[in-house]
Amino acid sequence: MPDDPHSEASVSDDENLESAPAGTDDDAAGEETVTEPATKSSVVSPAVAVIGFIIITLLGVLIFQNFVPRQPSGTEPYESTGMASLKADLETRRAELNRTRVSLGLEPIASGQSVETAEQVSARIKEDASTLSALAQSFESLIQEKDSEIDRLREESVSALKDQKRLRDLLGSAKSDLDKAMMDASYATTLKSDLESARARITALEKDLAEAREVPQSLRERLAASESENTELHRRISELVKKLNEATIFAGTASEIRPEAVALYQALQDLEGKADSEISTAYSRFGAKLGANVMRTCTFATGSADVAPPLDQELAEIARQAPKNAMLFVVGYASETGNVDANRALSSNRATNVARMLNGAKDRSQKVQAAYLGQTDRFSSRIPERNQIVEIWEISKRSD
Incomplete structure (x- = not known):
């Protein structure tokens, strides 16, 4: 088919x-x-x-x-x-x-x-x-x-990313603050060890206090003793912090002097034994050459490092008159009368006492440091009392 x-x-x-x-x-x-x-x-x-x-x-x-x-x-x-x-x-x-x-x-x-x-x-x-x-x-x-x-998950994702960025910014800010604090912190080794030991003791005492508050009346005496010891340790910490601040203010050796004041300190050392005319000429050039000028000269009684009461208010005014970011460099002297070692300690105590008062009144941007040059006769070879002084130098940042 x-x-x-x-x-x-x-x-x-x-x-x-x-x-x-x-x-x-x-x-x-x-x-x-x-x-x-x-x-x-x-x-x-x-x-x-x-x-x-x-x-x-x-x-x-x-x-x-x-x-x-x-x-x-x-x-x-x-x-x-x-x-x-x-x-x-x-x-x-x-x-x-x-x-x-x-x-x-x-x-x-x-x-x-x-x-x-x-x-x-x-x-x-x-x-x-x-x-x-x-x-x-x-x-x-x-x-x-x-x-x-998907839209809801996308919104949640965007919100999570925003929170992540905010937390990252907070972490960066906290790290920056921590780095700055670590750079600014300058503790003496011995004092830092004492502070840490005191804080550890306070922590232990606070724990004992917390436990003692829950015990019967028979242990209240132990609580009172612990509180007294806690108060004493807080007082000691305050003293240690004060000593720590003094340790950072005073430069015991030339190597401890801040970089801004090294040139001035060396120049003042070199003037020892020079003629009055040469000393006068050098002082007149320090402002232009080193950016340093004498703001105040403080006199002291023989054998004393105490700051006279009227000088307290003057030192606070000096700190307020100093420019922002300026350094106040305090140099102590003693006359050649008496023991050399005793005069060296006397000149350092005079400079430290003045610097401590300036440090309490200064602006946060300003720096204060004390140093000593010991006994001298550069200010008067005939009248020893004229060498029992402290010089307050203002060192400003120079624009080269």
Whole structure:
């Protein structure tokens, strides 16, 4: 029997079915569980493709069933090899289509033994389209929920980043303050050890106090003794801090003098034993050469390092008159009358007492340091009392 003229159309339709996108199988269903929420286009596009695939397949089935001529009843049907192959291929594609429909929640298409009318095919297509449309709307609702969740997580992430930046800034500020405090701290080794020991003792006593407050009346005496010892330790700490400040104010050796005052101290040392005219000339040049000027000369009684009461107010005024960031360098002297070692100690005590008062009245930006040059006769070789003085030098930063 010659091939049906419509067989070419059937072959063409089957080829179109081969090129159409296949339905989602079990592996594809597994791939849909991703960590990021799907966008609207990524869900709707496969649904549209599946609808197109179903429509094309149904049209192919309809064409094949309605346009392929049937054998008269009572005769043995004749099928060519090509026709049998086409039917087998059609059944294979029908099975693939049914798997796709089942995965989408649609009813499978019946076997090709019964012929469906165009109205039945159209009704099935409409029903499938309605089901797929509902499925697409469900996917869109799910996408909107995921988008809302992503927006909320994004806002939380932005807020967390802001908090992280704020904490990083606070950490940087705290580190800067700590570095500055470590640079500014200058403790004597012995005094620092005493301070740490006293603080440790205070901590232990405070712990004992806390425990003692909860004990019966029989241990109240121990509490009173601990409080007394705690008060005494606080007093001792205050004294140690005071001594520590004095230790940083007084320069016992030339190596301890601040860099701003080293040149002036060396120049004053070099004037020892020089003629009065040479000393006078050097003093007049210190301002331009070293940026140093004498603000005040304080006199002392013989053998005394006590600062007279009227001088207290004058020293506070000197500190207020000094420029910001200036250094107040206090140099102590003694006359050549008496023991050399005793005069050296006397000159250092005079300078330290004056420097202590200046340090209490100075601005935070100013620096104070005391040094001594011992006994001298540079201020008067005939009247020893004129050498029992302290010089207060103002050293300003020079612009070279």
